[in-house]
Amino acid sequence: MTITRTATIISVLCASMGLRSASAADITGTVTYKGTPPAEKEIDKSAGEGCTTHGAKGTTHHYFVGANGEFGNVTIYLEGQAGKNLSTGASAPPVVLDQKDCEYTPVILAVQTGQKLKVKNSDPTTHNVHVQPAEGSGNKGANPIQPANSPDLSLSFDKPEMFVKVACDVHNWMFAWVSVFDHPYFAVSAKDGTFKISNVPAGKYTIVAEHRKAGKATQQIEVKDGGPNKVEFVMPAEAAKSKT
Amino acid sequence: MSHRPRHIFAVLTALAALVLIGLGGLVTSKEAGLAVPDWPTSFGYNMFFLPISKWVGGIFYEHTHRLVASGVGLMTTILALWLYGRNSRLLMRWAGLSLFTVGAVAGFIAPKHWSDALVLAAAGLAAFGASFVWPMCEPAPKWLRRLGLAAFFAVILQGVLGGVRVVWLKDQIGIFHAALAQIFFVLLCAIALFTSRRWARLNASQDENRNRATELPPGLGVRSRSIGSALDGWARKLKRQRTGALQDAVALSDSALDSARLLVVGTTLLIFVQLLLGATMRHQHAGLAIPDFPLAYGKLWPAIDVDSVAHYNSQRIETTAVNPITATQIALQMAHRAMAVLISIAVAVCVWTTRRRLGSSHPAGRLALVWLSLLVLQVVLGAATIWSNKAADIATAHVVIGALSLVLGTYVSIFSWARCRLAGEFSTVRKNAGESPGRAGHPALPSPRPVPAS
Numbered sequence: 089m090t091i092t093r094t095a096t097i098i099s100v101l102c103a104s105m106g107l108r109s110a111s112a113a114d115i116t117g118t119v120t121y122k123g124t125p126p127a128e129k130e131i132d133k134s135a136g137e138g139c140t141t142h143g144a145k146g147t148t149h150h151y152f153v154g155a156n157g158e159f160g161n162v163t164i165y166l167e168g169q170a171g172k173n174l175s176t177g178a179s180a181p182p183v184v185l186d187q188k189d190c191e192y193t194p195v196i197l198a199v200q201t202g203q204k205l206k207v208k209n210s211d212p213t214t215h216n217v218h219v220q221p222a223e224g225s226g227n228k229g230a231n232p233i234q235p236a237n238s239p240d241l242s243l244s245f246d247k248p249e250m251f252v253k254v255a256c257d258v259h260n261w262m263f264a265w266v267s268v269f270d271h272p273y274f275a276v277s278a279k280d281g282t283f284k285i286s287n288v289p290a291g292k293y294t295i296v297a298e299h300r301k302a303g304k305a306t307q308q309i310e311v312k313d314g315g316p317n318k319v320e321f322v323m324p325a326e327a328a329k330s331k332t
Numbered sequence: 333m334s335h336r337p338r339h340i341f342a343v344l345t346a347l348a349a350l351v352l353i354g355l356g357g358l359v360t361s362k363e364a365g366l367a368v369p370d371w372p373t374s375f376g377y378n379m380f381f382l383p384i385s386k387w388v389g390g391i392f393y394e395h396t397h398r399l400v401a402s403g404v405g406l407m408t409t410i411l412a413l414w415l416y417g418r419n420s421r422l423l424m425r426w427a428g429l430s431l432f433t434v435g436a437v438a439g440f441i442a443p444k445h446w447s448d449a450l451v452l453a454a455a456g457l458a459a460f461g462a463s464f465v466w467p468m469c470e471p472a473p474k475w476l477r478r479l480g481l482a483a484f485f486a487v488i489l490q491g492v493l494g495g496v497r498v499v500w501l502k503d504q505i506g507i508f509h510a511a512l513a514q515i516f517f518v519l520l521c522a523i524a525l526f527t528s529r530r531w532a533r534l535n536a537s538q539d540e541n542r543n544r545a546t547e548l549p550p551g552l553g554v555r556s557r558s559i560g561s562a563l564d565g566w567a568r569k570l571k572r573q574r575t576g577a578l579q580d581a582v583a584l585s586d587s588a589l590d591s592a593r594l595l596v597v598g599t600t601l602l603i604f605v606q607l608l609l610g611a612t613m614r615h616q617h618a619g620l621a622i623p624d625f626p627l628a629y630g631k632l633w634p635a636i637d638v639d640s641v642a643h644y645n646s647q648r649i650e651t652t653a654v655n656p657i658t659a660t661q662i663a664l665q666m667a668h669r670a671m672a673v674l675i676s677i678a679v680a681v682c683v684w685t686t687r688r689r690l691g692s693s694h695p696a697g698r699l700a701l702v703w704l705s706l707l708v709l710q711v712v713l714g715a716a717t718i719w720s721n722k723a724a725d726i727a728t729a730h731v732v733i734g735a736l737s738l739v740l741g742t743y744v745s746i747f748s749w750a751r752c753r754l755a756g757e758f759s760t761v762r763k764n765a766g767e768s769p770g771r772a773g774h775p776a777l778p779s780p781r782p783v784p785a786s
């Protein structure tokens with residue numbers, strides 16, 4: 089009893105210090121969008137003071153799709169890890185959400201429970217940071233104000249939840265989405281559609297790629313030490329289905 | 333009761349409330365409800381002291397809404413006091429004095445909150461000073477004073493609801509806030525009607541008419557009874573109306589008139605339900621659940637299975653932070669559309685029956701026509717809301733005309749019920765003058781009786 093507990097404590101300690109390399113590997117992969125996503129719409133920022141230093145026009149950013157279908161801003165994660173208390177969020181470096189030219193960068197984020205989400209205001213104007221978790225998710229909503237030149241805000245979430253909405257009510261075109269995991273095995277695909285989930289213990293997993301609009305794609309993967317653990321996702325799920 | 337300045341003030345208050353409803357609708361349309369994240373303060377300032385330089389973007393809408401709401405609150409308070417006439421002076425004097433004292437003491441104890449203290453003290457002083465010269469008129473009848481009091485409590489509750497919605501970050505409260513706004517507006521419009529000279533004149537002629545028929549002493553509170561009958565439960569109304577009609581010895585089919593009246597009241601209630609549906613749709617903050625009209629996703633009745641809804645969402649490119657749509661929201665909008673058809677038919681039937689049963693010169697019959705035109709406008713605005721992808725100004729106009737249709741329904745109801753005894757007179761005229769009683773052939777209505785100023 090005591091021995092196992094000590095063992096667990098040690099292994100948890102090791103895990104949190106990133107010492108599990110002996111039996112862990114990285115998952116890498118790409119996400120591709122097949123077909124043509126709906127066109128993004130123009131947004132007009134002229135109503136906001138201090139928003140137009142780089143022009144009053146912007147666009148929405150729902151689909152980040154490159155010339156060859158490289159699908160960015162897709163959230164990828166291992167399924168079935170919830171509730172295992174694997175989160176290393178308290179010691180993980182913060183994730184940064186910037187407000188610049190009255191737009192959020194990035195617009196899709198992912199954090200662990202307890203991990204800091206640092207919100208910066210790089211604009212010469214006031215934003216409010218309206219965090220809107222789903223009813224009953226266990227996460228608390230908040231609506232702090234962040235005037236120009238004020239210090240970064242530090243937010244964090246207690247419970248896993250997909251796509252928590254963060255929006256500014258002063259500039260109604262500003263919104264971003266934060267997914268919260270209670271484990272460290274997740275990533276957001278880059279502009280070129282690639283992603284990497286590090287330090288995954290060897291074993292069999294279900295890996296999910298999820299996009300707010302394109303839906304979910306799921307695959308099985310066996311993670312092997314040292315092996316190239318590659319996954320290729322094709323989205324939207326409908327397109328992937330009709331291909332096979 | 334027809335005290336002129338008081339009536340004008342009541343009309344102005346109702347108009348201000350309509351403007352406020354428009355501003356509130358804009359706040360929601362612009363998704364700016366939480367641009368000012370605190371309450372009752374605004375960014376930590378007393379709301380009357382928020383520097384104008386901070387009124388930018390969504391803050392502008394939310395802040396003007398709060399300011400105009402304070403104005404409407406003040407006007408409603410004045411109106412309620414005015415209805416109590418000179419009896420309210422004592423209350424004003426003491427309440428004013430207490431407010432002033434609280435403000436002054438607060439200013440000394442907590443000089444940091446000088447702006448709040450100043451507002452309190454100034455309001456108190458104004459009430460105290462005013463109480464020496466105002467109001468001078470006689471109190472309105474009890475039922476009308478009660479209406480004023482109800483409006484006063486409604487506006488307080490409305491302000492608190494609006495504030496609590498901001499503080500608790502609860503979108504659902506917006507639905508109640510929107511519903512109460514409509515009820516409040518109807519109350520103010522009813523007060524404006526009941527304080528009018530025209531209303532007094534109608535009732536005076538009604539009095540006369542009744543007294544002639546039943547040998548009652550003049551001024552037996554028939555007015556109050558007739559309004560009571562407009563607002564109280566139906567059962568009581570039905571009974572009283574029946575006796576009234578009998579006393580008037582009217583040759584009019586009683587039950588046909590009854591059902592015409594019930595139809596009017598029922599249709600008005602339907603409109604209220606429709607406004608609730610609308611407010612619920614708006615406060616899902618999900619944008620348009622169905623982007624096309626008259627079809628819905630290209631069909632008469634859209635598919636709302638999980639895959640279809642996921643597909644709709646994947647094709648939606650939102651420009652504001654609205655939530656994805658759900659099957660429920662699509663059903664809600666379909667219900668709103670179906671209800672619009674039902675209400676349009678019902679109002680058209682109301683026009684037909686009120687004019688048939690009460691005559692086309694009867695106020696209920698004439699207002700019913702206005703009602704119908706508002707409804708047509710409302711349906712057009714509803715369609716335009718969808719075609720414009722919910723442009724803020726159009727959606728807001730839709731909210732405002734919605735409020736007006738509710739008021740028109742209330743007016744038609746009030747007139748068709750409250751003037752039940754006059755109906756006899758109309759029908760007599762009808763018998764004598766053929767199918768359409770002209771204005772000239774009508775003895776009581778147009779004669780401008782001198783009304784004693786109260």
Ligand code: HEM
Pocket residue numbers: 349352353354355356357358359360361363364365366371394397398401402404405487490491492494495497498503506509510513514516610611614615731
């Ligand atoms: C005099 C009383 C008031 C009236 C008649 C009124 C009326 C309205 C109306 C008609 C709406 C639009 C509802 C809809 O879209 O269907 C609205 C929205 C709103 N009102 Fe008021 N209002 C009043 C006072 C206040 C006050 C004092 C506040 C203070 C904070 C407030 C805060 C709001 C907010 C935040 C919204 C937007 C709700 C949302 O977006 O969810 N209101 N109001």
Ligand SMILES: [Cu+2]
Pocket residue numbers: 190214215216256257258259262
């Ligand atoms: Cu902003």
